[in-house]
Amino acid sequence: MxxxxxxxxxxxxxxxxxxxxxxxxxxxxxxxxxxxxxxxxxxxxxxxxxxxxxxxxxxxxxxxxxxxxxxxxxxxxxxxxxxxxxRHRGEAETEPQRPWHNGLLLVGAIVLFGILFYVIQNATITPQSAPVDPKDNTLQIGQLLFNQYVIPFEIMSVLLTVAFIGAIVVAKREED
The missing domain is CATH 1.20.120.1200 (NADH-ubiquinone/plastoquinone oxidoreductase chain 6, subunit NuoJ)
Structure with a gap:
C-alpha cells in the first residue's frame, strides 16, 4: 500500500x-x-x-x-x-477544560483518514467518456446556463439580492 x-x-x-x-x-x-x-x-x-x-x-x-x-x-x-x-459583544465564553478532547479528535481524524485512504485505494473506478469537449467546456457551460437554465439562474440572482437587502435591514435594526 x-x-x-x-x-x-x-x-x-x-x-x-x-x-x-x-x-x-x-x-x-x-x-x-x-x-x-x-x-x-x-x-x-x-x-x-x-x-x-x-x-x-x-x-x-x-x-x-x-x-x-x-x-x-x-x-x-x-x-x-x-x-x-x-454588533458583537466583547464577552468571551469560557469552555470547560477537557485535555483528552483534542487527543480523541486527533485519533478520530487519523482513523477516518485511514479508512478513507483504504477505501479509495481498493476502489475500482471505470473511466467514463465525457460528453463535453474538454477544450471548450466554458462555451458549453455558458450555453447550458443561458439557454436551458436561464430561469433558475435569474431566480438565484433575485434571491441573493433579497437576502443581501434583508441582511442590511437586520443590521440597521440591531444598530437602532
Whole structure:
C-alpha cells in the first residue's frame, strides 16, 4: 500500500492535488476551531482558494476560477461586511477544560483518514467518456446556463439580492 502512495505522489500533478487537498482540510479545521469570527472567515477563504486550485488541477478551469472569484472573493467579502455591520459583544465564553478532547479528535481524524485512504485505494473506478469537449467546456457551460437554465439562474440572482437587502435591514435594526 505504501508503494501505491509513493507512486501517486511521484507525479507533479498528483502532488499539487495533494497539497491543495491538505490546505483545504487545514483551512476547514481552522474555520471550525478558531474563536474570532474574522479569523474564521479568513480560514474559510483559504479553503475556498484551495478548492479552486483543486478544480484547476482536475482540468475544470472555468469552475476553478468561478470558485476563486465568487466564493473566495465575493462571498468572503460579503461575510466580512456582515461581520462589520453587526454588533458583537466583547464577552468571551469560557469552555470547560477537557485535555483528552483534542487527543480523541486527533485519533478520530487519523482513523477516518485511514479508512478513507483504504477505501479509495481498493476502489475500482471505470473511466467514463465525457460528453463535453474538454477544450471548450466554458462555451458549453455558458450555453447550458443561458439557454436551458436561464430561469433558475435569474431566480438565484433575485434571491441573493433579497437576502443581501434583508441582511442590511437586520443590521440597521440591531444598530437602532
Amino acid at each position: 505504501l508503494d501505491r502512495l509513493i507512486g501517486f505522489l511521484s507525479s507533479g500533478e498528483n502532488l499539487v492535488f495533494f497539497v491543495f487537498s491538505l490546505v483545504a482540510i487545514c483551512g476547514a479545521i481552522f474555520m471550525i476551531s478558531l474563536t474570532r469570527v474574522v479569523h474564521m472567515v479568513m480560514a474559510l477563504a483559504l479553503t475556498f482558494l484551495s478548492l479552486g486550485g483543486i478544480y484547476i488541477t482536475l482540468g475544470a478551469e472555468f469552475v476553478g476560477w468561478v470558485q476563486v472569484l465568487i466564493y473566495a472573493g465575493a462571498i468572503t467579502i460579503l461575510m466580512i461586511f456582515g461581520i462589520m455591520m453587526t
